[in-house]
Structure formats: structure tokens, C-alpha cells
Amino acid sequence: MAKRNIFKGVNSIKFNQRFKTDSDCLDYLVDVKWADGFICKRCSNDKFCAGRKPHNRRCTKCRYDESPTANTMFNKLKFSILIAFHIVFKISTKKKGMSSLELSSEFELRQKTCWAFKRKVQLAMRSSLKSPLTGMVHVDEFVIGGPEEGKKGRSKGMKKLIVLAIEILEDGVGRAYAEVIENSSAKELRGFLIKYVSRDAEITTDKWRGYLPLKKEFLKLKQVASEDGKNFKELHIHIMNIKGWVRGIHHHCSKEHMQNYLDEYHFRHNRRSNMETIVDVLIRKMVNNN
Numbered sequence: 001m002a003k004r005n006i007f008k009g010v011n012s013i014k015f016n017q018r019f020k021t022d023s024d025c026l027d028y029l030v031d032v033k034w035a036d037g038f039i040c041k042r043c044s045n046d047k048f049c050a051g052r053k054p055h056n057r058r059c060t061k062c063r064y065d066e067s068p069t070a071n072t073m074f075n076k077l078k079f080s081i082l083i084a085f086h087i088v089f090k091i092s093t094k095k096k097g098m099s100s101l102e103l104s105s106e107f108e109l110r111q112k113t114c115w116a117f118k119r120k121v122q123l124a125m126r127s128s129l130k131s132p133l134t135g136m137v138h139v140d141e142f143v144i145g146g147p148e149e150g151k152k153g154r155s156k157g158m159k160k161l162i163v164l165a166i167e168i169l170e171d172g173v174g175r176a177y178a179e180v181i182e183n184s185s186a187k188e189l190r191g192f193l194i195k196y197v198s199r200d201a202e203i204t205t206d207k208w209r210g211y212l213p214l215k216k217e218f219l220k221l222k223q224v225a226s227e228d229g230k231n232f233k234e235l236h237i238h239i240m241n242i243k244g245w246v247r248g249i250h251h252h253c254s255k256e257h258m259q260n261y262l263d264e265y266h267f268r269h270n271r272r273s274n275m276e277t278i279v280d281v282l283i284r285k286m287v288n289n290n
Helices: 012-018 022-033 081-093 100-107 111-124 186-196 209-216 230-250 255-269 275-288
Strands: 048-050 057-059 136-144 160-169 172-181 202-205
Touching: 012 081, 022 081, 022 275, 081 100, 081 111, 081 255, 081 275, 100 111, 111 255, 111 275, 136 186, 136 230, 160 186, 160 230, 160 255, 172 186, 172 230, 172 255, 186 209, 230 255
Parallel strands: 136 202
Antiparallel strands: 048 057, 136 160, 160 172
8 A cells, every 4th residue: 555645734835735626635645545545435345447527536336436535525516626635724723723714804705604614624633532630640621601703782591511631740730621511510521531531540620529429439539729810820821821712712712612613723732842743633623524
């Protein structure tokens, strides 16, 4: 199997030089989608011939003709695949991403069209849940509130309760995950910890009683007084950064879509030291729907 020529880096000039046409993007999707060989989605045959279009593959057994975008998040776009690739590049490589309004202005598309595609990108940015946080981990909840998207002024019921976990390293902070929760009960907090934090992690929380029952499962969990955030300095800086990002870039996030924005934020945060492959990782996730 030939080695893939993946795109590396965050340089926009290099990206523009690599992806000049729709064909360039489809070539990349072909390499990603069939990196392990062709398997027909209908009959599982592994032999193919040229399809109806240049980048398609036609099964030699059942004659099913499949495009590189079929069964991926790039399927049935309302704009060119070239624009889609450039949107993916902007969202993943810009430190603060781009709002749908910014994307609409830059690519001359309807804001709703950009929002719908950006939501697909955000879904691909979800954690695979395969790499839970380890080592020293601080956990706390916080609230975000603000005006509803597309509405003027402040809307009712906009408070979103979020739980955050972040790795504390000797030289700073590591990875982090956050999730919208309905309340601060032990049940909700337990669900979050099980998904995102290793049972071997040294978890530190404040004195909230909701964490107390969790010590039976997370044996290294300890509780300390928050002291107005002084004992969780790195975690609270992270919380302020999230709130500032939401206010500054998106202005508002409804409760329904807040998790998507949290996933987007932490997809970039968790790869900030490995930006060389962030575009390729995101494209692969969008192709494989994982």
C-alpha cells in the first residue's frame, strides 16, 4: 500500500498551493477513504474498476458506483468540495476558529449554509473517548449564559451548566474535556468522569458533595477547598478562556449546540502541540465519521 502524501502544517499559502481545485481535494479524499483498500459498501467485494466520474470506484461484482464523498461528511455539499476543504482548514488551524458569519463573509455563502457545514465539522471534532485524561486532573463545573443565536438581546433559559476536567502538568496544562450536564448530581458527574478520565488519575475537585460518592470508583479522588479558585488556578484560567472565546467569536451558543462548541474548542486545545497534522486528522475523521 502506497504511503499517503498527507498535508502538514498550518501555513495558508502552502494549503492554497496544495488544494487549488476540486480535483485536488477529491484526490486527497480518495487516498483517505480507500487507504486500506477498496471494499464495496453493498457486497463487500474488494475489486473495482473506473467509475462514472474520474474519482469514483465501481464494484466489479455488483456494479455499485461510489464517489469519494459518499458516506462521508463531505457528501451532498451545497458548495464545492474546494470551499469545504478551505473551511475545514480555517476552523481547525485558526487559534480561535471562525464563526459561521465570518465563514459566510469570506466564502460568499449564506450564513445558514456555513452554520450547517460547520456543525458537521464540529461533530467530527468530538472526542473518540479512546484517550482518557491521566496523571493529575482537576475537575470543576461552571456556567455559561448569553443571548440566543439569531436573536437580539438576552434570551430566557440560556444558562448552561458545564463540567470540565483538565490535566495539570509540571510545566503547565495538558489535555482537557468539557461536557454540558443537566445538574451537578453525582450521577451526572460520574458519567462525565467515566467517559473522559482514567480511573487511575489523581483527581482533585472542590468540596461539592456530588463528588463524594465517586470516591468509591475513583480511588485517587480527593476534595479540597476551592478558596475562590486559588487551588484550581489553571482550571479557572481555562474556564475564562472558554467563556472569552464564546463571547468573542460566537457571541452566543444555545444549550442545544453548546456541546459542539466545547468539542471544537478542545479539539484544537488538545492538539496545540501537534498542529502539523491537525488538518489531516480532521479530514480523516470527517471521511470515516468518527
